[in-house]
Amino acid sequence: MASSGQVSFKLEDHPKLPKGKRIAVVVLDGWGEYKPDQYNCIHVAQTPTMDSLKQGAPDRWRLIRAHGNAVGLPTEDDMGNSEVGHNALGAGRIFAQGAKLVDLALASGKIYDGEGFKYISESFEKGTLHLIGLLSDGGVHSRLDQLQLLLKGASERGAKRIRVHVLTDGRDVLDGSSVGFVETLENDLAKLREKGVDARIASGGGRMYVTMDRYENDWDVVKRGWDAQVLGEAPHKFKNAVEAVKKLRENANDQYLPPFVIVDDNNKAVGPIVDGDAVVTINFRADRMVMLAKALEYQDFNKFDRVRVPKIRYAGMLQYDGELKLPSRYLVSPPEIDRTSGEYLVHNGVRTFACSETVKFGHVTFFWNGNRSGYFNPQMEEYVEIPSDVGITFNVQPKMKALEIGEKARDAILSGKFDQVRVNIPNGDMVGHTGDIEATVVACKAADEAVKMILDAIEQVGGIYIVTADHGNAEDMVKRNKSGEPLLDKNGDLQILTSHTCQPVPIAIGGPGLAPGVRFRSDVPNGGLANVAATVMNLHGFISPNDYETTLIEVADN
Ligand SMILES: O=C(O)[C@H](O)COP(=O)(O)O
Ligand SMILES: [Mn+2]
Ligand SMILES: [Mn+2]
Structure with a gap:
């Protein structure tokens, strides 16, 4: 051809x-x-x-x-x-597809040699690395084992302060399974803390209610996430993420948990996103990350009031939209799906x-x-x-x-x-x-x-x-x-x-x-x-x- x-x-x-x-x-x-x-x-x-x-x-x-x-x-x-x-x-x-490409990039270590990782790693010395995405092993939008490897890899390469913003699933996996996924993540973060990395869950919410809307159906969903992840504000505050998910599940299923932030003893959010930080959206699948990518990347943005727009280094796990080139920085190159029918x-x-x-x-x-x-x-x-x-x-x-x-x-x-x-x-x-x-x-x-x-x-x-x-x-x-x-x-x-x-x-x-x-x-x-x-x-x-x-x-x- x-x-x-x-x-x-x-x-x-x-x-x-x-x-x-x-x-x-x-x-x-x-x-x-x-x-x-x-x-x-x-x-x-x-x-x-x-x-x-x-x-x-x-x-x-x-x-x-x-x-x-x-x-x-x-x-x-x-x-x-x-x-x-x-x-x-x-x-x-x-x-x-994305799932496989990320697996390969993590297994070979190439993910850390690419432009995207180099770009975010320039914030590691002074800033916090934030990882935002779907927490499950569903393999549709993201995978827990990939997040685990990235946490390990980033901390070995200089990330000293890490905050994870979790979106609970229950849609690509059984409802109720988010408790176990959060526990697993907490264990991993505890191990990182033993190694001197200040690593914690900072916020959370159910994927269908917080952040992961698609095709601009409802920007309020993304705003609720923004408020928790970036501004550190949410209607629910907890000291511990496992406790948060268990408690909020009393009134909602995993897909629809309301947004929460994790706070310290002074009731202060432990991980808002601020100037100088790095952010990675860890989903490889595009449709439900594009809206957040726009909010994080676009200077001109009028879909909701972002209140505060931190100067960050942002990369997607993949580039989500090949036409819009969004986001402009990414850790793994997406499949090159050309010459479509x-x-x-x-x-x-x-x-x-x-x-x-x-x-x-x-x-x-x-x-x-x-x-x-x-x-x-x-x-x-x-x-x-x-x-x-x-x-x-x-x-x-x-x-x-x-x-x-x-x-x-x-x-x-x-x-x-x-x-x-x-x-x-x-x-x-x-x-x-x-x-x-x-x-x-x-x-x-x-x-x-x-x-x-x-x-x-x-x-x-x-x-x-x-x-x-x-x-x-x-x-x-x-x-x-x-x-x-x-x-x-x-x-x-x-x-x-x-x-x-x-x-x-x-x-x-x-x-x-x-x-x-x-x-x-x-x-x-x-x-x-x-x-x-x-x-x-x-x-x-x-x-x-x-x-x-x-x-x-x-x-x-x-
Ligand atoms: O995004 C979703 O709604 C589910 O994770 C997957 O459903 P879909 O692949 O049919 O969109
Ligand atoms: Mn479908
Ligand atoms: Mn579906």
Whole structure:
């Protein structure tokens, strides 16, 4: 593809498939395939549209891999997630993802030789090193073992005063597990103190209520974090972080703990961020760190009153946005996800419409385009964001904006202005993360109704649809033992699984515009999300670039 440094975006014509079909690309977020029992909300819900697509197996419905190595994660035990899933769907290739790149940089020690670490380490002599991020072993946004290694590495390289600002999880890991993670961290910090490093937890809060908002849905979330982390102010003050989490859990779950600061005997916060300090946001995943990165890095910033803007040296674990180059300093280079299918298609005349509601909007745009914000060509693309509800947990509104997304997609398909109409339907995932089984059943039904609306529009215009998902979630809502039996906690209650899963996801193709003879190949049994881009390119009448993962479809002679 690349010739003398120049990339040619011209795609070759598909020998058998026509151009000019209107194509709906539907991504159901958090919609995996699993055995049909009472904890499989997709099975329990009425999902006639998705059920009917399944009847097309094996030629027009199959399963594809959406976790572990298939999406560039370190191990086969790593569940899929939206970032890596949409990256693979959009880029058509498997890139070693942030989790893996940070592992490698820590293992080789290269993380400490890079520009980013050198930059922050200039503050070690006089200032404090602050580490802010998600505290769990979920491996979706961050990992505890990486934080542990960084603490050790930074202290061995001169950091004398360290403050950790923890965000409790309960979303990528079991609710309640944050107590154990904070205890582990406290042990590590105690060991550092024995070695003469003044290392402490300084503040905390639940990830969904403090700091980790995304796509600018609710800046108050980031402000609550700023107040605790930077200003040292929070409604709850504790001497000890384990005690804080235990106490605050009496009224909230891990995801939603209110912000707290750790104070000394004089009731003074032990770790506000001040001039001369260094700050690292330890999450490798972008979407829920970009807002804080803006608050920390931008001089002109008007999303909330920062009150005090300390002069700091700030680095992200990774660079979170390749287009905005944000943050400008980072410890590990992000995957170079270039030449995504969106970029190719735009160069080849495919007019594209993408839509979701706020909480997933960046998934079908930013992640789809290789962690790049903005349009490739505004004349050829339109991205529509439907505002998400703010300040609620989605089990109270499980239908979310599914029907509005369906309507927008329908209108875009009928308008004739677009060749590709791409959506993310969030319900299975966002409601699945609340752990509320009943609400998740309602969510799955709503998602199915949105799919129907889109498929009906495709039917009307003689188009093609491709329906898939980015990873599992709603199809399994309980933690299980190795033989698949639900696990109970020490009180005899079911252990609810709020996280994603390692299950495969469905993919279906169809519609009146699908050429006769198009069917899923049987010789790509291990196909995964990265095989979808080439498939979509074929349906638009093109052959994918040579280095893309192979297409899932073939055209049988009739
Ligand atoms: O950020 C989140 O909400 C979860 O950690 C992962 O969910 P997602 O990968 O589906 O966004
Ligand atoms: Mn997702
Ligand atoms: Mn999710």
